[in-house]
Structure formats: C-alpha cells, structure tokens
Amino acid sequence: MRPSQKPTPIDAFPTPTSHTQAETEAVLLKHTLDNGDAKPVLEKNAHLQFLIRNFVQGFPQRYTSQDASQPWLLCWILQSFSVLQVGMDPNNKQRSIDTIMEWQHPDGGFGGGPGQSAHLLPTYAAVCALAIVGRPGPNGGWDQIDRTKMYNFFMSVKQPDGSFLVAEHAEVDVRGIYCLLVTATLLDILTPELVEGTASFIASCQTYEGGFSSSSQPYFGPGPTLLDSPRPALGEAHGGYTYCALASWILLQPFLNASTGPKPTVNTKNLVRWLVQMQGTEIELGGFKGRTNKLVDGCYSWWVGGSFALLESIGVNVNHNHDTNDPAKAKPDAEESWDDVDDDLFNRKALQEYILFAGQHPAGGLRDKPPKNADAYHTMYCLAGLSSAQHRVIQSPARRAELARSWTSSANDNPLREDIFLHSLSWVEEEGTSKIIGGAANRVNATHPLFNLTVTHAEGIMGHFYKQTIPPKSFRAPGPAS
Amino acid sequence: MPSASSSTPKDEPKTLFSERPEWADVQALEQYEISNPLAPIFYSEEYKDATGYFRAIVKKGEMSERVMELTEFIIRHNPAHYTVWQYRYKTLLALQSPLEAEIKLMDELAVKFLKTYQVWHHRRLLLLLQRDSSNSFSAAAKELAFVAQSLKADEKNYHTWSHRQWVLSQFDHEDLCASELDFVDDMLNHDVRNNSAWHHRFFVVFQSGVREGEEDRARVVKRELTYTKQNISLAPNNPSAWNYLRGVLDYSKMPYAQLTSFVNLYAVPTDSDVIDIVDLDNPPPSKDAQLPCVAALEFLADIYEKRGKDDEEYGTTAAVEVYFPSFLHFLESNELILSKQVWKSLAHEHDTIRQKYWEYRIREALVNA
Known part of the structure; x- marks a missing residue:
C-alpha cells in the first residue's frame, strides 16, 4: 500500500454502502500491489484483438440484451479503433456502411437493428459510425441519410417542456437529447424550432448536488403554460446524465447567445464541485464514480473525466493563455515534467493509472473494474476516458477565426448555421499539454469533447453537410512526439 | 447506460414459433437483407425464430392476442427490445384488453429486469392509462408499495427511484405523499449512505409542492438541518449527508456560516x-x-x-x-x-x-x- 492509500473512513458505523466500498478497495488495492512499481502498459494489441473478434466474428449470445443497440456495438468498436489510431481498409469500411444503412427507418432516424423503430440513441450511434467510415456519393452512407425525414422524426418526439421522447411511446431523458443535438449538429439540421425550450429543460435537470439527473417533471398552469417551479429533477445526480446534459448545454450555446429573452442558467460552481467529488481517492486508484457513495467504474472515466474538457467553454478555469506558440510551453510527454504544468481540475495521472491498472482485462478489452469481464461499452469509454486524461482539447479562438475566414454562406441560411459550425469545430488539442502515463507507447488519439469522435472525423462529416472546405490548422506548434 | 448481461428464461415452452400451427399463416422475416453484416450477435435459435415472426407481424400491422404472446416471449429473452415494447403497447390499446393481466405480468418482469429502462417505462404507460379512471389513487398507491418492495432488492436502483418520484408528481395527491418522509427515514436508517434516499428526501421536502402541516417553511428548513446534523454525527464521513446539508442551505438561501x-x-x-x-x-x-x-x-x-x-x-x-x-x-x-x-x-x-x-x-x- 502506498502511504496515501488510506481506506475510506467509516467512522465505526458500517452500512451496506461501506461494505461494498471496502470490498472494492480491497480488490483495487490488490491491483496496485500486483503491479508494484511496474510501468503500466496499455495493451493495445490485446484490445485490438478483442475488438476485431467482435467486429468480424461477432458477439456471443449474452449480447442478445444489446440486440436493440446494434448501432452502439458497431459505433463502440469503430470509435475504439479511432482512439487506438487504427485505420480501416476500404472493404471493411464498405461492409460497415452497408450494415449501418440497414438500420435506417423508412420514416426517418435509425433503429437499434433492421426493422426496429427509430430511436434517438441508435440514431446518434449510427451517424457517428458513419462519420468514421462513411463518405459522400453513392453507397457512401452520408448522402443516403434522409435528413428531411430524420428532422420530422425529431420533431415528432418533441415535448412541450423542451425535452424529447427517445422514441414513440418511450421515455424522456437527457441521453436522448444529447444524441439528438449531436446528430442534428453533424448533419446541419439544428434549428431554433427544434431546440426551443430545450436549454431550460436541461437546466431543470441539475440537482442540489450539482450534477444532472435523467430528466425532470413538468408542471403546467392554465393555458397550458409550463411553470418554472416546481420542475423537479427525477433521480439523483449521475455521471452519464451529467455528461449528456453538459454537452447538450454547450451545443445549445449558439441559441442561448442569440436569444434576447430571459435565459436559463446552470450552477457551474456546484457542477465543478460535484464533478471533482466523483474522483475516487488513491485507494480507489483515482477512478471515477457515477454517483455519490457509489463505486468507481471505468466507464465514468469518460462520462465524468471527459466532462472536464467542456468546462472551459462555460467560463470555468480560463485563467491561462491559449494559442501561444511559445515552444518553451511545450513539454515532452514524460512523467518527470508532470508537476510543472498545469491548471487542471482533476487528477489526470491517477485516472490514467486506474484505467491501466484496473481497467484492462488480461485477455483484452477494458472493463468496469476487476474481476469483471471486458465488454464493448467499457472498452470504448475507458479508452475515451484515457484519451481525455492524456490530452487537453479546448475551444480555440485562433482556430475559430481561421474557420470563419473560409466560411461561405448559402442562400436562405439559418442565421445560426455559421455559429453552430464554428462553435463545433473550433476545438483543438492544446499544444504541449499531453500527459502520457507509462510513456509515449501508451498514447491514444485525442477525441472531440462534445462528440467523442476524432476532430478529423467531425471535420469530415460536418464539412460535407455544411458544404464547407475545412482549412488546415496553420498555427500548429511543433508537437512533442506526436 | 447499456451493458451486456445474459438472460435465459427457464420456464418457457420449447416449441419454436415456426413449429406452431397457429403461426403457419405467417412467413418469418430475416433480419438483414445484406448477407454479411458486421458485428453480428449469435442469437439463440428461439430468439432468432421469435424475432423473425415479430418483424413479419410489424410489417403486416397485425394487432391480436397472439402478438401479446409473441412480444412477451421476446421481452423475456431481451427486455431492452424497445420496439417490441412499443408494439406491445399499441396492441394492448388496439385490443382494449383489461389492464389487470398486464399489470400482473409487469410486477413479475420489473423484479426480474430491474435495471432495464423499458420495464419501468411500460409501467408508466399503464399508470397513465388509469390516471383518469376512478381508481387512479389506488393504482398510484399500489405502485408506491411495489416500488418500495423493489427497492429492497436494489436500494440504489436509478430507475426505481426516479419512477417513484414520477408517480408522486404525476399523481400529485396529499395522501400519497403523507408517509413519504417515513419511507425515506426507513431507507436511511438501513443505510445512511444511500445517496438515492437523500435525493428522494430533497425531492419530497422541497420539490413536490407544499403539503399540509408544512406551510411554515422556516420550520421545515430547521427540521431538515437538525435531521441532517444528527445523521452526520452518526457517520461524519458521509458525503451524501453533507451534500444534502449544502442543498438545504442553498435552496433556502441561508449562509453556511450559521452552521x-x-x-x-x-x-x-x-x-x-x-x-x-x-x-x-x-x-x-x-x-x-x-x-x-x-x-x-x-x-x-x-x-x-x-x-x-x-x-x-x-x-x-x-x-x-x-x-x-x-x-x-x-x-x-x-x-x-x-x-x-x-x-x-x-x-x-x-x-x-x-x-x-x-x-x-x-x-x-x-x-x-
């Protein structure tokens, strides 16, 4: 045990929560002891084998529970390949496109499999998968997406309180809203009509703890008018919902900035406090949990760890100076220089250690925690979390200006189109700030904090749908070991 | 968030739908038109068989008693199949069947598939169907009892707690909420670190309207502060209780300094x-x-x-x-x-x-x- 790995205090007052917590700490502690002072290695090859097995051969029968999430299974695999810096041959790309297009519903949107109803979650997964493997033109996927029908599907599930059902006769929750907003942003179908009231709904999901819940309950007065209060959050603050709510909030900024009326607000101070409280202590190896007094789980590496990259866009911790080309600022990817940096809000080093020590299954793939099995979901979100702990991807005014200079508007433009485009694509990796635990061989690709796609894939699909030529980034500082 | 888990129902008839004479008039549909989709799932024979018939039924638009049987079969194999739930709900409406049987089935399935969004949502739809009927109050009261029972099996289940909050707000009724604080108390007595129960307390006290006897808000706030401080004294290193304390102060715009x-x-x-x-x-x-x-x-x-x-x-x-x-x-x-x-x-x-x-x-x- 390292000196700092103190068990969580239970004040001689054990309860079911402290029991499971202590059990988990014992397991995790063993994983640091087992590894001793060994340099943690990201077993890229083992994870690739795991992914390729799922991709080409398929999933075992226990994945029947994911039969209505087939686009997710493929999306997790493809995005894991991207994060692991693996490209794909044209044949497998085409097979992926052909598979994805079978999920498109004749009335718009994508379903969880062929013949399944349209649903916001698989719609996001299918479109993101197409961002990775698709292309313009016949059979390329992109131009076979029926955007008019998709927009109609989105409008058909819209609710009076600004929220959306995830599908006809289905539930409301902020995951669905996030999925809708990302899809509409990528495909250039995001309109004021579509998102009217949505920001207020998101704001109403913030709980007293600072994180966000799955949804909120509307109350209507005569008219019926939506009442500001009560509008209670349903469910406690939760990592997955918090990421989705925060990313949605940022995707909605162009609309909030343009609106002249009273604007909904979120409490950023409480949000930051809640996010940092989700990081487990040293005995939990610095992994993230998804709720107060619950256990750490590798997937929250992304849902909570990935949320930090979004905070600067809403004015949190913006004291430092970006976009400098000062080579002195660039630090090598070495652990030695770790403490020299930086004004992070969470412990990026510890999060990487959790993923590397506890998150990797010895047989390949990543997981919640030992001794659990690996699965496609945890493989993706552990890798995305690792990426967000290694890299800092932020909105850059210089990049925004560059994109704005080459923007060409078209007739009958939605006035916010340009802002949506610039707001989404001005994210760049801050030079010289990547921090790779275990050495450069553990490096994974940076991922776009709003979309969880690489910036290159986001640029590709958005450039196509917004009919823009993406200018090369002209101010790249000599990146260390990149 | 989705995760893989296996489910193999045990007490099911072994006959495939393709071997049942009452289904002989239907031609099952293959899932994919292309021959080699990527990342396929290896389904059991029964599941593959049943979903083939389901696709055919959806295409025909048939809504009949046998659809209820077919959808139940698929749900038992994969309770996350939202299209099947959706179609089952539409069929239920079309048949105008009495709801009792469906409610009874849901009581069984919710316990079995506690972590699935769809089982809880289907319960909501059934409750909404009863909202305007004369027994809406007793339906909601029964639902709260059911939820309390389910929480014994999984004390922090997200769906179960948010479902409870939804029932309370949807069937906004004085008597329904009357014993809610006692309920929270029981849960916290069992595990003072259960954050879901603390959140529920906040919902009940501050976010679901003002109940009889609670009009004096200053007194309510004082009661909550006392309650929380007592619980902190039992187990001081409990972030749930401290967060609640902050929540109460923030909500009532009181300075932290008073503590x-x-x-x-x-x-x-x-x-x-x-x-x-x-x-x-x-x-x-x-x-x-x-x-x-x-x-x-x-x-x-x-x-x-x-x-x-x-x-x-x-x-x-x-x-x-x-x-x-x-x-x-x-x-x-x-x-x-x-x-x-x-x-x-x-x-x-x-x-x-x-x-x-x-x-x-x-x-x-x-x-x-």
Missing part, C-alpha cells in the same frame, strides 16, 4: 477525551469518528471565503482560537487566508487526490477577492 459551531466540531482531529454533551443544535461526533472530516474542512473553507468576500466582522475568532490555534496569527490579515490554509491542508494532507481542485479554489478566491 459554523456545528462544522467546527468535525473539522478538528479526533479528541478521545470528548465529553458527551447533549446539544441538539450541534450534535457532536461519535467517539469513533475519524476526524477531521474532509467535508467539514471544505465547508469551513467555504464559510471563511464567503466571510472574506462579505468583509464582515469575525464571529468565529473564539472557535478558531480553540480549533486552529496555529491559524491565529492569520487573523490579523483576513479570512481569505484562513480558507486558503484549509484548502492547502486538503490539497496536501486530507484530500490529496483533489489537489488540483483545491489549488483552483485558492486561485479563484484570489481572483475574486
């Missing part, structure tokens, strides 16, 4: 010579408490920071003298320095994993001072 004497008791190292004093406003930590408690230190720093900002008179000099003698010399400057000291002790000693955050708090306080 200074209470918080001070928890922000000092454990004192084995402590004498039991009965002070209901400031219940002391138990003798086994592991102090200082991180949440108390954080709370204290927030108090100092706010005071520094407000530039108020010190009310805590005595407390500081007793508990932080080493800080005394800072009193001459300002309270911001005190909060800085506490944040530093969190960063370097008591809560080192959050070092970056505590340093951020120091930077922010200096910028905003």
Whole structure:
C-alpha cells in the first residue's frame, strides 16, 4: 500500500454502502500491489484483438440484451479503433456502411437493428459510425441519410417542456437529447424550432448536488403554460446524465447567445464541485464514480473525466493563455515534467493509472473494474476516458477565426448555421499539454469533447453537410512526439 | 447506460414459433437483407425464430392476442427490445384488453429486469392509462408499495427511484405523499449512505409542492438541518449527508456560516477525551469518528471565503482560537487566508487526490477577492 492509500473512513458505523466500498478497495488495492512499481502498459494489441473478434466474428449470445443497440456495438468498436489510431481498409469500411444503412427507418432516424423503430440513441450511434467510415456519393452512407425525414422524426418526439421522447411511446431523458443535438449538429439540421425550450429543460435537470439527473417533471398552469417551479429533477445526480446534459448545454450555446429573452442558467460552481467529488481517492486508484457513495467504474472515466474538457467553454478555469506558440510551453510527454504544468481540475495521472491498472482485462478489452469481464461499452469509454486524461482539447479562438475566414454562406441560411459550425469545430488539442502515463507507447488519439469522435472525423462529416472546405490548422506548434 | 448481461428464461415452452400451427399463416422475416453484416450477435435459435415472426407481424400491422404472446416471449429473452415494447403497447390499446393481466405480468418482469429502462417505462404507460379512471389513487398507491418492495432488492436502483418520484408528481395527491418522509427515514436508517434516499428526501421536502402541516417553511428548513446534523454525527464521513446539508442551505438561501459551531466540531482531529454533551443544535461526533472530516474542512473553507468576500466582522475568532490555534496569527490579515490554509491542508494532507481542485479554489478566491 502506498502511504496515501488510506481506506475510506467509516467512522465505526458500517452500512451496506461501506461494505461494498471496502470490498472494492480491497480488490483495487490488490491491483496496485500486483503491479508494484511496474510501468503500466496499455495493451493495445490485446484490445485490438478483442475488438476485431467482435467486429468480424461477432458477439456471443449474452449480447442478445444489446440486440436493440446494434448501432452502439458497431459505433463502440469503430470509435475504439479511432482512439487506438487504427485505420480501416476500404472493404471493411464498405461492409460497415452497408450494415449501418440497414438500420435506417423508412420514416426517418435509425433503429437499434433492421426493422426496429427509430430511436434517438441508435440514431446518434449510427451517424457517428458513419462519420468514421462513411463518405459522400453513392453507397457512401452520408448522402443516403434522409435528413428531411430524420428532422420530422425529431420533431415528432418533441415535448412541450423542451425535452424529447427517445422514441414513440418511450421515455424522456437527457441521453436522448444529447444524441439528438449531436446528430442534428453533424448533419446541419439544428434549428431554433427544434431546440426551443430545450436549454431550460436541461437546466431543470441539475440537482442540489450539482450534477444532472435523467430528466425532470413538468408542471403546467392554465393555458397550458409550463411553470418554472416546481420542475423537479427525477433521480439523483449521475455521471452519464451529467455528461449528456453538459454537452447538450454547450451545443445549445449558439441559441442561448442569440436569444434576447430571459435565459436559463446552470450552477457551474456546484457542477465543478460535484464533478471533482466523483474522483475516487488513491485507494480507489483515482477512478471515477457515477454517483455519490457509489463505486468507481471505468466507464465514468469518460462520462465524468471527459466532462472536464467542456468546462472551459462555460467560463470555468480560463485563467491561462491559449494559442501561444511559445515552444518553451511545450513539454515532452514524460512523467518527470508532470508537476510543472498545469491548471487542471482533476487528477489526470491517477485516472490514467486506474484505467491501466484496473481497467484492462488480461485477455483484452477494458472493463468496469476487476474481476469483471471486458465488454464493448467499457472498452470504448475507458479508452475515451484515457484519451481525455492524456490530452487537453479546448475551444480555440485562433482556430475559430481561421474557420470563419473560409466560411461561405448559402442562400436562405439559418442565421445560426455559421455559429453552430464554428462553435463545433473550433476545438483543438492544446499544444504541449499531453500527459502520457507509462510513456509515449501508451498514447491514444485525442477525441472531440462534445462528440467523442476524432476532430478529423467531425471535420469530415460536418464539412460535407455544411458544404464547407475545412482549412488546415496553420498555427500548429511543433508537437512533442506526436 | 447499456451493458451486456445474459438472460435465459427457464420456464418457457420449447416449441419454436415456426413449429406452431397457429403461426403457419405467417412467413418469418430475416433480419438483414445484406448477407454479411458486421458485428453480428449469435442469437439463440428461439430468439432468432421469435424475432423473425415479430418483424413479419410489424410489417403486416397485425394487432391480436397472439402478438401479446409473441412480444412477451421476446421481452423475456431481451427486455431492452424497445420496439417490441412499443408494439406491445399499441396492441394492448388496439385490443382494449383489461389492464389487470398486464399489470400482473409487469410486477413479475420489473423484479426480474430491474435495471432495464423499458420495464419501468411500460409501467408508466399503464399508470397513465388509469390516471383518469376512478381508481387512479389506488393504482398510484399500489405502485408506491411495489416500488418500495423493489427497492429492497436494489436500494440504489436509478430507475426505481426516479419512477417513484414520477408517480408522486404525476399523481400529485396529499395522501400519497403523507408517509413519504417515513419511507425515506426507513431507507436511511438501513443505510445512511444511500445517496438515492437523500435525493428522494430533497425531492419530497422541497420539490413536490407544499403539503399540509408544512406551510411554515422556516420550520421545515430547521427540521431538515437538525435531521441532517444528527445523521452526520452518526457517520461524519458521509458525503451524501453533507451534500444534502449544502442543498438545504442553498435552496433556502441561508449562509453556511450559521452552521459554523456545528462544522467546527468535525473539522478538528479526533479528541478521545470528548465529553458527551447533549446539544441538539450541534450534535457532536461519535467517539469513533475519524476526524477531521474532509467535508467539514471544505465547508469551513467555504464559510471563511464567503466571510472574506462579505468583509464582515469575525464571529468565529473564539472557535478558531480553540480549533486552529496555529491559524491565529492569520487573523490579523483576513479570512481569505484562513480558507486558503484549509484548502492547502486538503490539497496536501486530507484530500490529496483533489489537489488540483483545491489549488483552483485558492486561485479563484484570489481572483475574486
């Protein structure tokens, strides 16, 4: 045990929560002891084998529970390949496109499999998968997406309180809203009509703890008018919902900035406090949990760890100076220089250690925690979390200006189109700030904090749908070991 | 969030739908038109068979009794199949079947598939169908009893708790909420660290309207503060209770500083010579408490920071003298320095994993001072 790995205090007052917590700490502690002072290695090859097995051969029968999430299974695999810096041959790309297009519903949107109803979650997964493997033109996927029908599907599930059902006769929750907003942003179908009231709904999901819940309950007065209060959050603050709510909030900024009326607000101070409280202590190896007094789980590496990259866009911790080309600022990817940096809000080093020590299954793939099995979901979100702990991807005014200079508007433009485009694509990796635990061989690709796609894939699909030529980034500082 | 889990129902008929004479008029549909989709799932023969018939039924638009049987079969194999649920619901409406059988089935399935969004949502749809009927109150009351039972199996189940909150707001009825605080109490007595129960308490007290006997909000707030402080004294290192305490103060726009004497008791190292004093406003930590408690230190720093900002008179000099003698010399400057000291002790000693955050708090306080 390292000196700092103190068990969580239970004040001689054990309860079911402290029991499971202590059990988990014992397991995790063993994983640091087992590894001793060994340099943690990201077993890229083992994870690739795991992914390729799922991709080409398929999933075992226990994945029947994911039969209505087939686009997710493929999306997790493809995005894991991207994060692991693996490209794909044209044949497998085409097979992926052909598979994805079978999920498109004749009335718009994508379903969880062929013949399944349209649903916001698989719609996001299918479109993101197409961002990775698709292309313009016949059979390329992109131009076979029926955007008019998709927009109609989105409008058909819209609710009076600004929220959306995830599908006809289905539930409301902020995951669905996030999925809708990302899809509409990528495909250039995001309109004021579509998102009217949505920001207020998101704001109403913030709980007293600072994180966000799955949804909120509307109350209507005569008219019926939506009442500001009560509008209670349903469910406690939760990592997955918090990421989705925060990313949605940022995707909605162009609309909030343009609106002249009273604007909904979120409490950023409480949000930051809640996010940092989700990081487990040293005995939990610095992994993230998804709720107060619950256990750490590798997937929250992304849902909570990935949320930090979004905070600067809403004015949190913006004291430092970006976009400098000062080579002195660039630090090598070495652990030695770790403490020299930086004004992070969470412990990026510890999060990487959790993923590397506890998150990797010895047989390949990543997981919640030992001794659990690996699965496609945890493989993706552990890798995305690792990426967000290694890299800092932020909105850059210089990049925004560059994109704005080459923007060409078209007739009958939605006035916010340009802002949506610039707001989404001005994210760049801050030079010289990547921090790779275990050495450069553990490096994974940076991922776009709003979309969880690489910036290159986001640029590709958005450039196509917004009919823009993406200018090369002209101010790249000599990146260390990149 | 979705995750893989296996489910193999045991007590099911072995006959495939393709072998049943009553289905002979239907031609099952293959899932994919292309021959080699990527990332396929290896289904069991029964599941593949049943979903083939389901696709055919959807295409035909048939809504009949046998559809109820088919959809139940698929749901038992894969309760997350939202299209099947959706179609089952439409069929139920089309057939105008009595709801009792469906409700009974849902009672069984919700317990079996506690972690699935769809089972809980289907219950909501059934409740909404009864909302305008004469027995809507008893339906909602039964639902609350069912939820209470389910929470015994999984005390922090997200769907179950949010479902309970939904029932209470949807069937907004005085009598339904009457025993809700007792319910929370039971849950917290069983596990004072159950954050879902704390959140539910906040929902009941502050976010679901004002109930009879609770019109005096100042009294309600005082009651909540007392309740929370008592629970903190039992198990001080419980972030759920501290978050609730902050929530109550934030909601009622009360200064944290009014809890200074209470918080001070928890922000000092454990004192084995402590004498039991009965002070209901400031219940002391138990003798086994592991102090200082991180949440108390954080709370204290927030108090100092706010005071520094407000530039108020010190009310805590005595407390500081007793508990932080080493800080005394800072009193001459300002309270911001005190909060800085506490944040530093969190960063370097008591809560080192959050070092970056505590340093951020120091930077922010200096910028905003």
